[in-house]
Amino acid sequence: xxxxxxxxxxxxxxxxxxxxxxxxxxxxxxxxxxxxxxxxxxxxxxxxxxxxxxxxxxxxxxxxxxxxxxxxxxxxxxxxxxxxxxxxxxxxxxxxxxxxxxxxxxxxxxxxx
Amino acid sequence: xxxxxxxxxxxxxxxxxxxxxxxxxxxxxxxxxxxxxxxxxxxxxxxxxxxxxxxxxxxxxxxxxxxxxxxxxxxxxxxxxxxxxxxxxxxxxxxxxxxxxxxxxxxxxxxxxxx
Numbered sequence: 001x002x003x004x005x006x007x008x009x010x011x012x013x014x015x016x017x018x019x020x021x022x023x024x025x026x027x028x029x030x031x032x033x034x035x036x037x038x039x040x041x042x043x044x045x046x047x048x049x050x051x052x053x054x055x056x057x058x059x060x061x062x063x064x065x066x067x068x069x070x071x072x073x074x075x076x077x078x079x080x081x082x083x084x085x086x087x088x089x090x091x092x093x094x095x096x097x098x099x100x101x102x103x104x105x106x107x108x109x110x111x112x113x
Numbered sequence: 114x115x116x117x118x119x120x121x122x123x124x125x126x127x128x129x130x131x132x133x134x135x136x137x138x139x140x141x142x143x144x145x146x147x148x149x150x151x152x153x154x155x156x157x158x159x160x161x162x163x164x165x166x167x168x169x170x171x172x173x174x175x176x177x178x179x180x181x182x183x184x185x186x187x188x189x190x191x192x193x194x195x196x197x198x199x200x201x202x203x204x205x206x207x208x209x210x211x212x213x214x215x216x217x218x219x220x221x222x223x224x225x226x227x228x
Contacts, residue, residue, distance in 0.1 A: 004155070036219075043117070043204055043219030044156065089155050098169055099144065099208060099215065103155025 003027045004092050006104035014112055019077040021107050023090030026071065030092035034101065035064060035075050038087045047088075048075070080111045115139070117220035119205050125226045131193035134223045138186070138207030145182060146217060147190050148204040156204055156219075162188065163210075192225075200227045 005024045013019045023033075031052040036044035050057040050064045050073065057064050063076045077084055090104040118137040126132050138145050144163050148156035159178070161169040164185040173180065177196070182188040192199055202222040208215040 009153075041122075041221065043206070043221050045219070046216045091155070098161060099217070100158055100161065100169065101156075101217065103157070105153065105155050 001026075002105070003030075004090055004102050004104040006088075006090055006107050008107050009105070010108040010110070012110045012112060013080050015082060016079045019075075019080045019084065019109055019111070021075040021077075021088050021090075021109065023073050023075075023104055024071055025073075025092050027092070027094070027102075028071070029094040030102075031095050032093045033064070033066060033073050034091045034093070035062075036089045036091060036103075038089060038106070044089055077109075080109075082111050082113060085109055085111045117205055117207055117218055119203075119220035119223055121223055122221060123224050123226075125228065126195055127228050128197055129194040131191065132195050132225060133189055133191045134203050134205075134225075136188045136190070136205030136220060138188075138205070139218055141209070142207035142218070143185070143210050144208045144215075145188050146206040146208075147180060147188070148206065148219075150202040150204055150222070152201070159190070195225070195227045197227050200225055 034049040035047040037047045038044040048059050048062045050066050066073045087106045087108050089106045091101040120135050146161050147159040150156045160173045160180050162182045180190045202224050204222045206217040206219045208217045
C-alpha cells in the first residue's frame with residue numbers, strides 16, 4: 001500500500017527553466033510534508049517542508065505547494081540549475097506518529113545545459 | 114559539525130552469512146532511525162530509537178534482523194542470516210527528538226550485496 005506516490009520516475013528540464021515535481025498521498029492523517037534531495041552515494045538531505053495548515057512555503061528557489069483537498073503537493077524549482085540534478089523524495093508524517101516518515105519512490109531530476 | 118556516520122559504506126557477503134552495520138548519530142540527537150532503501154524505492158523505516166529504547170520496531174523482520182543502541186548514542190543493525198532479498202541500502206538517520214517537526218539527518222548509507 002503506497003501511501004505516498006511519485007508517479008514520474010524521471011524529469012528532464014533545461015537550465016534556467018522551472019522544474020515541477022509532483023507527489024500524491026492517500027492517508028488523510030498526514031499533516032506535515034517534506035522534500036528530500038539525494039545525490040548518488042549520499043544520504044537524503046532535507047530541502048523544504050510544509051505543514052498542512054499552509055498551502056505554500058517558499059525558500060529561495062524552492063517552493064512547495066500543498067492542495068489538501070486533492071491530496072497533492074508539488075515542488076517548484078526556479079530557476080533550475082545543473083546542481084539540482086538529483087533524486088527528489090517526497091515524504092509525509094502524521095501527528096502522533098513519532099516523526100515517522102513515509103517516503104515516495106522518488107523522481108530523478110536532470111537539469112540539462 | 115560531523116554528520117551521521119555509517120560504516121561500512123559497502124558490504125558484499127554470501128547468503129546465510131551474518132552482517133552488521135554501525136551508525137553514529139549527530140552529537141546530541143536523541144532519536145535514531147534505521148531505514149531500508151530498495152532499488153528504485155524510497156526509504157522505509159525499520160526501527161526508531163529514543164535514547165536507548167526502541168519505540169517503534171514494527172517494521173523490523175525480527176526473525177533475522179536485530180538492532181541495539183546500548184548507551185543511547187551509536188547503534189548497530191544486524192542481519193543473521195542474510196538472504197538474497199536483503200540486498201539494499203541501509204540508511205541511518207538522527208534527529209533531536211521525535212514527536213516534533215525536527216529534521217531527520219541521514220547518513221550516507223551502507224550498500225549491502227548478498228550473493
